Amino acid sequence: MSLGKIIDVTNLASLVKKGIINRDGVRVLQHTYVNTDKPDWRTFEKEKYAKFEQLMKEPSPSLNDYKAGHIPGSIHVDVNVAMYPAQYERYGYYPPHIFEQYVQLLGINKDEHLIFCGRDRLSGMLGVSKLAWLFKSYGHEKVSLLDGGLDRWQAEGQPLETGIFEIGKHGNWTAKNCIEKYNIRFEELYKVDENNKKMIDQPDKVNFLDCRVRDMFHNVDGKELEFFIKAGINLPGHIEGHKNAPIPEVFAKDGKLKTKSDLKDWLISCGYKPESPTVTVCIMGIQAALLAYVMDDALPNSNPRLDRSEKSKHVILNELCEE
Incomplete structure (x- = not known):
């Protein structure tokens, strides 16, 4: 069955x-994203790394919302x-042969089309875009996001079930390693090329699209920051040369995504250059995943990559704040 990357x-x-x-x-996969403190990565590595059956049983805000x-x-x-939780990443990527174990526990099979839906900030499309991008990073291209999320689903009078859907037998899904195709690491951003320059220092050749809200990007007080300050994820300022493409602005007034034409015009107004490679940036790679996914749909030749490291943002922005 052929379905678009965005489904209404x-x-x-x-x-x-x-x-x-x-x-x-x-298949329809539901997730509600709630920002939580980063677990101690050393403890997690020792006690919970790849223990998917154990992790799936643990209480979580997302599971409660699903039920x-x-x-x-x-x-x-x-x-x-x-x-x-990895040392320099809030959300680290498992090796493909490990990640596929989790997907198989979900009962998912090869070649199935996965529709992601959620109920959280940004029309329920924030956390699920991270998951959709994650599946693309492991070679699964048949993914869709529900435009407007569960709130839109309910607003249009559609039914919900309660409890837990019984998964049944394990699936036969297998992962490929496409992580570097869709994501970029700190090491690549800071690698010195033949001209003795780092990629991070060449914003004239790369679209670095920072999708944090404008007040945070420009380090000014404003209502946009209230949520992030309360959540403890305010990181003011920006890396020189980065362009601001605030993720809330991909949505129209009705809470659904803007049209592809409007999204293209908006991106260009933010400084996006179609002829240059693109890296989407935020703090933890959640908002940046949504921007990358939206661009991948609206501009199929844009080939965005997600900046997956927290290290680059924290190191550089801390230096900016000290100047």
Whole structure:
């Protein structure tokens, strides 16, 4: 079945009503993103690394939200299980042969189309975009995001189920290593090329799109910062030459994504150059995943890569604040 990278409520509701979900190669995966403190990476590595069955049973805000109401037939998935706290990353990438073990526990099979839906900030598309980008990073291209998330689903009068959908037998899904294709590491950003220059120092040749809110990017007080300050994730200032493409601005007033044409115009107004490679940037790689996903849909030739490291942002921005 051929589905777009963005799916609206009407089309998903039709798939549900026809009984296609979990039957004809289509799955719905639900996740609610809640910012939590980063676990101690050393302790996690010793006690919980890759212990997916254990992690899936642990209480979580996302699981609680799923139990309270989910799209009929949808499966719960959690970014805090799919990824792990690494030394310099809040969300580290498991090796492909390990990550696939988690996906198989979800009952997912090869070539199935995965539709991600959520209920959180930014029209329920924040956390699930990270998961969709994660699956692309392991070679699974058949993914979609529900435009407007669960709030839009309910606003249009669609039903929810409670409890937990029984997964059944393990799936046969396998992972490929496409991590470097869709993501960029600190080491690559700071590698010196033949001209004795680092990529991070060449914003004239690379679109570094920082998708934090404008007040944080420009280090000014404002209402935009209230949520981030309360959540303890305010990192003011920006790396020289980076362009600001605030992620809330990808949405129209009705909470759904802007049209592809409007998104392209907006990106260009932010300083995006279509002829240059693109790296999307935030603090923990969540907002940047949504921007990368939206660009991948609206501008298929943009080939964005996600800055997956926290190290680069913290090191450089701390230096800026000290100047």
